[in-house]
Every structure is written in C-alpha cells, then in structure tokens.
Amino acid sequence: MDFDFSDDQEQLRDAVRKWVDKGYSFERYRAAVKAGGFERAAYTEMAELGLSGLYVPEEHGGMGMGPVEGMVVMEELGRGMVLEPLKQSLIAGALLAGYAPEAVKAQWLPKIAGGEALIVMAYQERAARYRLDICETCASQTATGWELTGGKSVVPAGDQADAFIVPASVDGKIALFLVPRSASGVSTRGYGTQDGSRAAELSLQNADAALITLDGLSALEHAVDIGIAATCAEAVGVMDKTMAITAEYLNTRKQFGVFISSFQALRHRMADMKMQLELGRSMSYYAALKLNAPTAERRAAMARAKYQLGTSMRFVGQQAVQVHGGIGVTDEYIVSHYFKKLTQMEMTFGDSMHQLGEVASRMQDTAGVFA
Amino acid sequence: MASLKTRAERVGNKYIVNGQKTWTILGQYGEWIFCLVRTSNEGKPQTGISFLLIDMKSPGVTVRPTVLLDGEPEVNEVFFDNVEVPVENLIGEENKGWTYAKHLLSHERTNIADVNRAKRELERLKRIAKAEGVYTDTRFRDEIAKLEVDVVALEMLVLRVLAAEKSGKQSLDIAGLLKIRGSEIQQRYSELMMLAAGPYALPLIHEAMEAGWQGDAVGAAYCAPLASTYFNMRKTTIYGGSNEVQRTIVAQTVLG
Numbered sequence: 036m037d038f039d040f041s042d043d044q045e046q047l048r049d050a051v052r053k054w055v056d057k058g059y060s061f062e063r064y065r066a067a068v069k070a071g072g073f074e075r076a077a078y079t080e081m082a083e084l085g086l087s088g089l090y091v092p093e094e095h096g097g098m099g100m101g102p103v104e105g106m107v108v109m110e111e112l113g114r115g116m117v118l119e120p121l122k123q124s125l126i127a128g129a130l131l132a133g134y135a136p137e138a139v140k141a142q143w144l145p146k147i148a149g150g151e152a153l154i155v156m157a158y159q160e161r162a163a164r165y166r167l168d169i170c171e172t173c174a175s176q177t178a179t180g181w182e183l184t185g186g187k188s189v190v191p192a193g194d195q196a197d198a199f200i201v202p203a204s205v206d207g208k209i210a211l212f213l214v215p216r217s218a219s220g221v222s223t224r225g226y227g228t229q230d231g232s233r234a235a236e237l238s239l240q241n242a243d244a245a246l247i248t249l250d251g252l253s254a255l256e257h258a259v260d261i262g263i264a265a266t267c268a269e270a271v272g273v274m275d276k277t278m279a280i281t282a283e284y285l286n287t288r289k290q291f292g293v294f295i296s297s298f299q300a301l302r303h304r305m306a307d308m309k310m311q312l313e314l315g316r317s318m319s320y321y322a323a324l325k326l327n328a329p330t331a332e333r334r335a336a337m338a339r340a341k342y343q344l345g346t347s348m349r350f351v352g353q354q355a356v357q358v359h360g361g362i363g364v365t366d367e368y369i370v371s372h373y374f375k376k377l378t379q380m381e382m383t384f385g386d387s388m389h390q391l392g393e394v395a396s397r398m399q400d401t402a403g404v405f406a
Numbered sequence: 407m408a409s410l411k412t413r414a415e416r417v418g419n420k421y422i423v424n425g426q427k428t429w430t431i432l433g434q435y436g437e438w439i440f441c442l443v444r445t446s447n448e449g450k451p452q453t454g455i456s457f458l459l460i461d462m463k464s465p466g467v468t469v470r471p472t473v474l475l476d477g478e479p480e481v482n483e484v485f486f487d488n489v490e491v492p493v494e495n496l497i498g499e500e501n502k503g504w505t506y507a508k509h510l511l512s513h514e515r516t517n518i519a520d521v522n523r524a525k526r527e528l529e530r531l532k533r534i535a536k537a538e539g540v541y542t543d544t545r546f547r548d549e550i551a552k553l554e555v556d557v558v559a560l561e562m563l564v565l566r567v568l569a570a571e572k573s574g575k576q577s578l579d580i581a582g583l584l585k586i587r588g589s590e591i592q593q594r595y596s597e598l599m600m601l602a603a604g605p606y607a608l609p610l611i612h613e614a615m616e617a618g619w620q621g622d623a624v625g626a627a628y629c630a631p632l633a634s635t636y637f638n639m640r641k642t643t644i645y646g647g648s649n650e651v652q653r654t655i656v657a658q659t660v661l662g
Binding site: 161189228236353372374391 | 428472539605606608609610624636644648649650653654
C-alpha cells in the first residue's frame, strides 16, 4: 500500500502549517479564548486559503477534494489548536453536496466555499447522549416550507454561525434541515467550552427551515462519520505537538542535577505515548481510507478509528501533563491547553465507551483493515 | 525536600529569611505560613533544616498566585526578601526541622489516600450516572463497579496501616502505596463523573460553578464543574511526592 502523500497534498499541508506557525500563535489562541472562543477573522483567513470549501464541489466554488486532503488539513489545524470550527465546514460542504436539493446547494455551497457562511451541525439533544437516532425536535410542513420546534445543545460556534444543519422528526422519522441563524424563531445562548472554543444552546420556535433530505438518519450518520474522521486527524496533530512540547521539556528540565529525560520511568512513558500516537495516526489514515466506503463498512470503520483515537488522546494528554510535573497543571504553560483540547475531542462525536459499544455491536467473525 | 534553599540567618533575637516557596496551596488567603528553612550548612543537608512560623503580613513577604488549568488560583509562589521573624516563632529546636517534617509527612501519606472522600464521591458518581441514564449501561456500570472494589481495597489498606501504627509497628513501607492508589482513585472518579455527563460536561460557564447559583444550566446543574474537577485532579499524581517518586521508594522496600 502507498501511504506517501502526493505533491499537491504536501503543498496543502505546507500552506496550512505556514498559516498556523506564522498566523495562529499561542497568544492569538489565548486572546480568542478570552474574547469568548471564536474569532471570525481567523475563520476568514482559513476560508481565504480555500479550506472552508475543501469538500465543496468545484462547480459550486470549492476545491472538490477528498478525505486525505481533509485529514492533512485537520492535522495541521490540530497542531495549532485552532479554535474556529473548520471541521464543521468540511461536514457542511460534503453533506449539502451529497444530500441537498439543487436550490439549497446553489444557495449555500458557494457561501461555504467563500467563507461568508459558517454552517454548523446542531444535533445534540439531552435525551440522546451520543445516539443519533433519538430526536425530539420536530418539523411540520407549512404552505411555504417547513417549521422546526425544539432545542439543540453544545452547537459549535452556535451563536456565531450563519446557519445550522438540524435533525428534526417528521412523522416519527428523522429528517435533516437547514436553518439560517437569522430566521425567525431562532435564538441562541453562547458560552465558552473546556478547550476554549465557543458553543451555544440553540432554541427553535416554529423556525423557518429548508429541507435537506427526508432520509435524515442516514445523512446525519454520514455527517457524523465525516466529523469523526476529521476529529481523528485533528487529534493526531494535537498529540504530535503535545509529544514535541513534552520531549523538549524533558530534555531541558533538570532535577537532582540531571535532565529528567534520563529517568527510565519517563523514557518508558514517552515510548508508551509514542505508541499511542502512532496507533492513532494509523487509525486516522484508516478513517480517511474508509470514509467513502459503503455505509455499513464506513460506520464500523469510524467506530474503530474513534475508539483507538479516543484511547490515544486520553493517554497522551494525561501523561503529557504527568511527566511535566507541577508546571503541567498550570494555566500559564501550554501543555494543559493541549490536554484540555484532547479531553474535549475524546468526548466529541461519541466518547470511547460509546464507540466500543458501536464496534462490539458491528463485529463480524473476522476483522482486519480490509474487512 | 532536603535540598531546600530558603535560608534563615540568626541575627540577635530574630531570623532573617530569604528565599522562595512554590506550590503554596491557598497562600493568597494565608495569614501565617509554616516554613522549612535552612539554618545550617554543616553536615548532611537534612541536619540543617528548621521549622519556622512566619506572619505573612511581615515586610518582605510577597505572594504571587498561580492559576491552574481549571482557571483557579489555587497555589502560589511566596517570596521572602529579608523577612524578620522573631526567634520565638521557631517550632521545636533549631536544625531539628527535618524530623518534624518527616512526622507530618507520614500522616500526609495516610490522609492523602482520602478514603472517606472517595466513598462519598463514589456515591455521588452513582447518583450522577443514574441521573444521566448511564447507570443501566453495563459498560459504564462495570467501570463504576471496578472503582468500587478499588475503594474498598484501599480502605482495607488504610485500616491496616492505621492498626499497625496504633500497635506501634512501623509500616511506612506500604504507606507509599496509599498515596499512589488514593490519587489514582481520585482521578478515576473525577474522570467517570465527567464522562457520565458527556457532552454536557463541555460547556464552561464560570457563574454556574459558584455556590448557590440559580441560573439556567446547560444540562443539569451538577454537570457544570465536572470537567474542571477532572482537570484539577490531575495534580494528585504529581503533588505530595509524584507517583513516580513514590514507586521508586516502594521499589526500594521490595528490592533494597
């Protein structure tokens, strides 16, 4: 198998890495956290690099790229702990392109690609936990279209986004809708989250909505799978940077007259962290490989990938703090921020325990990369 | 600890203290501080340490809070710049501070196992898990069950250590285990509580973590501080002698 990246993919990686290294410093991140967790200018800069339209087809103004390019971009953004949810644009672009009627595509895809419209998934409900098939928000048809009533939680950048992709029940079956934030009946309550990024509660009262598809559950599962693959890739970037920060600290810090990197316990710990990083990287590649597979295969693969990445994220994050000693639990020093990001990512799109259940329920007699 | 550098020089009926302490918990509220200071450079490092009580309002004392990863200034750096301390504030005898410190530490190691809090937190974990609907999920419930056994086993270990102390037998060789296990258990229950809340542990709303807050919660009110507590508890395997250092000490008791 060939796991080398093409020249175009390397150039894409370089472009994003340059933007993060030069334009998204820890100071910029801190300032954005302090200001509420979302800086529109940063999102616009990413759009200008073509990133928001990565998955938008070329005929709608996007880059028309695939899972490997998405993986490369998300890894680089993960390294910089970029707060603005570019991942949501990847999901929205692919979802509308794959499932929406032509009119909705024509209206919104160019805006996603151009950066004018940040569209985010709004699907979390209290009763559902990590399940996608439980939805109390309901939709009713009107003379002019659809109206949605209900509430969604922890919507990424919810009070800053321009539109939402919302699951709602139609006669007991989940359908998917697009709701502009400017629509009547829409209200949001914004707040910061544990990793510093912004989220919001979304309240819908007879809110005007455009139908994306009545086959909502399949589309929602697909959207979440795109999100899982993106999160896996992002986590690889976060873990990679976390390891680099930690290795530098261990090789610089002296205690009892020697560098602490000489302590065998810490050397073995770093080896274990490296194991988790590489298993995680491998399963992020796996997720990218399987993202366009037939539905059942794709769902099973994303569950496996997210389970591995969740395990890796937790271990690398916790141990990076531990081996730093006291400085690791301070706010001033950078590693705790990477740890909190990894913690939040583990609990996004279904935590490890949830994914283990998904893997277990889909098990066949044999298992391998190609089965 | 024996390599501490804060110095106290005896001048007449005063000690002049110079140096710095770090990780001083709740130092920003302290009115007095117990300090281990170096009063002699002769002999082994442990034999030149004294135990001083210092008024934090004394001129030359500066407190600088350190904000932890949960956003709270829980610990501090305390700087001593030619601070004058009356000789009456010496605890016990000069240069015997190491003995007093070791005595205190032996108790820290049983207290730090924090079994009674672990039992209460286990109860709270079960309440939260039930309220969040994960107590009936076998996978989640098994994790709580494992933790329950860990807590009971730790309680037995503590009872053995306490019984041996009471009977006058030395049992410091397993006391190190208490700190290791106790801290791991603290981390695990805080982790499971956060995981029980799931997505509803993610919002960070500072007001919602204040006592007596009556505003709208995202999810249930108890969800608000769970992630912050999980983050804060990462310190337990680091402080009080890191678990790596504790394991080295335990290994010595086994291997010599």
